[in-house]
Amino acid sequence: MMATTHVLTGKYRTTGMAxxxxxxxxxxxxxKYFEASYDLNESLFVGLKDEEAFYKCPDRLRLPLIFYYAHTATVYVNKLMLAGLMTQRVNLHFETMFELGVDEMSWDDTENYRMGGSFQWxxxxxxxxxxxxxxxxxxxxIEDTPLQLPITQDSPWWAVxxxxxxxxxxIETSSVLxxxxxxxxxxxxxxxxYAPASTDTTIQENPLIQMEGGEVTIGKPRDFPSYGWCMEYGQRTFKVPTFEASKFKVTNREILQFxxxxxxxxxxxxxxxxxxxQSFRQLRHPVFWVCTKGCKSGCGAALSSHSHCLPEYFTTTYSDKEIRQNSNGPQHGDLNGTRNGPQNGDGCLPDFRLRVMxxxxxMPWDWPAVVNYHEARAFCAWKGSEFRMLTEAEFNMIQGGALGAPSKGVTSDxxxxxxxxxxxxxxxxxxxPVxxxxxxxxxxxxxYGNVWEWVEDHFNGLPGYKQHHLYDDYAFPFMDGRxxxxxxxxWASDGTYNSRFSxxxxxxxxxxxxxFRVARTLPGAGKSPVVMVNTDVYILGAGVEEKQLTVPxxxxxxxxxMASTNKQFHQETEEQLAAMLALQYGNSGQNYSKDLADFCVEKANLYGCPLQNVVQLGCGTGGVVYQLARTYKEVIGLDYCARFLDAxxxxxxxxEFHLPRAVTKTEKSMTKDVITVSIPADMQRNRLTFKQMTWVPNEIPKxxxxxxxFLDRVNNPKAWWLRLWEIVTDNGIVVVISQKVGKDELAADLNKKMDLLDEQEFQFNNGQGQTEITMATIWKLRV
Structure with a gap:
């Protein structure tokens, strides 16, 4: 019985399409492509027995399933609004609630809910x-919008x-959950x-195949005629020495020995x-393996005491369920047989079973093992000190030459x-089966396919990496070495998600x-290159966390x-912090912060704007918002820089905030300064809220x-520019301080929704006793 078929807004579907x-x-x-994707995602949720399951959290680091059901619809609206293809929202409340997922940066946050564990869905x-x-x-x-081919990254259809x-x-994320x-x-x-448990040949060995060294180029050409995510583009060439890699991905049978x-x-x-x-999770085996020992569950909230490893999962036989006969191979073997793997000594129960969807x-012993990076790395170390996973360059080499060069077009993928x-x-x-x-x-x-392969490299952009303004934060926040x-x-990858460039x-x-797949460097062949991010990344509230930059x-x-291709991480330095403090708090109170706050209040009064609430995009260390709080009752300061926000x-x-300066060493002495900044006792601190964001989400109120x-210091100015008209009230104003406005398409984009009221030079004290000049533009929603 399926109690949740009403979750379908289209057709029931179980397979994807090219x-x-x-x-x-x-x-x-x-x-057709849109409908198929929409159908397939919803069809996964038909497998939940009742509505209660939608409000359960299968992973303590993720949100309840109701979020994932609605999230993708929200992204359609938000991106199509940014692209100008959609001019009216469907449900702003939902497009805010279901916009942002969890902060997955910490594995030991027991209830890592962005909205709080008691949030009412x-x-x-x-x-x-x-x-x-x-x-x-x-x-x-889709039916009404004129289509011009080819669809490129500059086309509004790219948003579709x-x-x-x-x-x-x-679809893949929800299937895992x-x-x-x-x-x-x-x-x-x-x-x-489900796939057959095995073919006619049981995989008892996984031999290593020698791969001759050579040169390999990684990266998707920008003119390749399929959709691509930002981190796929760019290009890097590696010289790779001869190496060995396993013929198959590591199987469940191999992991059993570990x-x-x-x-x-x-x-x-x-x-x-x-x-x-591992000490935190206390796993005894891969997470989807099932034993009888009540292993610790990774579920969250009300499911936190649940265990997947209980004896009752061994007492039912496969014949108690509908026997699954598939047209592509043999059906699973009998549970009480011995064909697919070992049993306990008494011959009654197998050692392990496998949780599938x-x-x-x-247990299908010839299927590839599903593990995380830590487990894969540990297996390689157990196998022998010379074993490891592939590198990204090596993986691209074992793809083979049958597909041909990307210049051949889609036939090469x-x-x-x-x-x-x-x-x-x-x-x-x-x-x-492998x-x-x-x-x-x-x-x-x-x-390609079956399961993803972990490689040894850190995630990072390729040389030439550039974010797309419609999804500025898709990848770059994660180029941190962690x-x-x-x-x-x-097997669950659809569309371009398992492209050769993915x-x-x-x-x-x-x-x-x-x-994963086991690899080994041959003696005397030279070492294979593995990319590791060496940029220190400052985490809000935690500082710079240690990361592993070397391998044995x-x-x-x-x-x-390799330096992180997220250029914003490079601003997370004490030197940059010192400069921002000097700008916003220097020169005895007559500084950038006071000058800018006074300028904004003057313009608000000039154009008859209420003085109730303000949002500053690029608040830095808070100097301007503290000044604005003298006049405005609610002030939100938003920045991406964690060091600035910590201050x-x-x-x-x-x-007060104290910043010890770096030690200055000369031939005769060594000195250390401390920068101290403070705010007056009468500052309305309770009026302030600080947020770390890498773009402007719907949760930012009007x-x-x-x-x-701060357009002059962000990676992608257009990404911050496009939503300005949506976060200002009808009777409010937008003040932009930047030299960039008017030099590119930014002003033209905003002119579609807003009128330019004023443009003038803005003079300010830089905190070091010097006067600087930039441009200020003032905008108002078009009525």
């Missing part, structure tokens, strides 16, 4: 109606494709088809970060092939449908240090005054 060639697609093609029926309304609006938009491909990412739900809360939907050898209890196999995580099944001979696009609703599909021309199986890189896609990133402790010399890798928040709490004064 992506679009953006140089030749029609409106009909785009509409709306009834499911309202979320279903919201998705229905969004579907209809997007469908109408962005919404579709974002939904496909969440549903797989983590208690088995009693899910039911197998109609036509859901488990039996006590690998999960032996800290010597784990990195420092990995062992800290909606069932607990007999396997996701466009009608019969790709790989397990992706939900051909099956599960992993499949030998089910033929090897590529180099002898490697499953280079996120791992996954390649190749999985580069996916997660914290190393996170779970996706991901595994025994594994034959050469670390290629602002400390001032709000203590009225204000009588919107002050934007």
């Amino acid at each position: 992506p679009l060639d953006l140089s030749s697609c029609s409106k009909g093609d785009i509409l 709306p009834p499911l029926a309202e979320a279903v109606e919201f998705r229905r309304l969004v579907r209809n609006r997007v469908r109408q938009l 494709m962005m919404g579709v491909e974002h939904e496909k990412i969440h 549903i797989r983590q739900m208690p088995i009693t809360m899910v039911t197998t939907p109609p036509k859901w088809k 488990v039996k050898a006590g690998g999960y209890e032996n800290s010597s196999y784990w990195t420092k970060e990995g062992w800290t995580w 909606f069932d607990v099944i007999e 396997p996701v466009f092939h009608k019969d790709p001979q790989a397990n992706f696009r939900l051909t099956f609703g599960s992993s499949s 030998d089910l599909y033929p090897a590529n021309d180099l002898g490697f199986h499953d280079v 996120h791992g890189l996954m390649l190749g896609g999985s 580069r996916s990133y997660f914290r190393r402790h996170f779970y996706q449908h991901a595994g 010399e025994t594994v034959g890798l050469e670390v290629v240090p 602002a928040i400390t001032l709000q709490k203590n009225r 204000a009588n005054l919107v002050l934007l004064d």
Whole structure:
């Protein structure tokens, strides 16, 4: 019985479809692609037994499933509004509530809810109606908007494709989360088809194949005619020496030996970060394996005491459920048989079973193991000091030459092939045997699909990386050295998500449908390059956290240090903080902050604006908002720079902030200064709220005054510019302090919604006794 079929606003669907060639697609093609993606995402939620399951949290680091059900519809609206294709919102309340997910930066935050563990989510029926309304609006938009080919990153249609491909990412995310739900809360939907447990040949060995060294270039050409995410573009060439890599991805049978050898209890196999995580989670085996020992659950909130590892999951036989017969291979073996793996000594129960999407099944030992980066790294260390995972460059080398150069167009990407001979696009609703599909021309199986492959590199942008203004924060906040890189896609990857160019990133402790392949550097062949981010990243409230920049010399890798391609991280220095403090608090109170606050109040009075609330985008260390709080009753200061915000928040709490200056060493002496700034006792500190944001989300309320004064230091000015008209009240003004306005398309974009009231030079004291001049523009909503 399925109690949640009413979550469908379209058709029930269990498989994906090939992506679009953006140089030749029609409106009909785009509409079909959109509908298929929308249908497939909703169809996953049919597998939840009742509405109560939507409000449960399958992972303590994620939100309840109701969020993921509605989130993708919200992104459609928000991105189409930014692109100008949609001019009226569907439901701003929902488009705010379901806009932002969790902050996944910390693995030990037991209830990492952005909105708080007691947040009241709306009834499911309202979320279903919201998705229905969004579907209809997007469908109408596709039908009514003129289409000009090719669709490029500069085209408004790019926003449509962005919404579709974002939904496909969440098809995979939601499938992982549903797989983590208690088995009693899910039911197998109609036509859901798992892969066979094995082929006719049991995989007892996983030989290493020698790969000759050479040169490899990574990166998607900007004119390639398919949708791409920002971190796929750019280009980097590596010289890779000869190496070996396993023919198959590491299987459950191989991981079993690691488990039996006590690998999960032996800290010597784990990195420092990995062992800290393992000590917290207390895993005895991979997370989707099921045993009888009541292992600690990773679920959150009301499910935190749940265990997936209970004896009752071994007492039912497969025949108690509908026998799944699939057309692509043999059905699973009998639970009480011995074909697919070992049993306990008494011959009654197998050692382990496997949780798949909606069932607990007999362990398919020939499927690839699903693990996180820490487990993969520990397995390699257990296997031998010279073993490791592939690097990104090596992974690109084992893709083989059969596809040809990207210049050939879409035929060079396997996701466009009608019969790709790989397990992706939900051909099956599960992993499949590692030998089910033929090897590529180099002898490697499953280079695409089945499960993602963790590689050793840190996630970072490629040279030439540039954010797209419609989704400015998609990837760059995670180029911090704490996120791992996954390649190749999985069985649940749809659309372009498992393209040959796809580069996916997660914290190393996170779970996706991901595994790995064992690699080894050959003696005397030279070391393979592995990219690691060496930029220190300051975390709000935590400071600079240690990260691992090296790998053991025994594994034959050469670390290629690379600065984070997130340029904003490079502003997180004490020198930049000292400069901002001098600007905003220097020169005995006659400084930038007071000058700018006085200027804004003067303009507000001139144009008859209320003096109730203000939002400053680019508040730095808070100097301007403290001055504005003398006049305005509610003030929000927003910045992306954690060091700046830490100083602002400390001032709000203590009225003083102290910054020890770097030590200055000369031949004769060594000195150390302390910068001290303070705010007067009569400052209205209770009127202030500080937020760290990398763009302007819907949660930023409308204000009588919107002050934007940091365009000259952001990565992507247009991303901050596009929503100004939505966060100012009808009777308010926007004040922009920047030399950039008028020099590019920014003014033209805002002119579509607002009128320019004034443009003049703005003079201010830079905090060091000098006067500087920049430009100020004042804007008002067009009536």
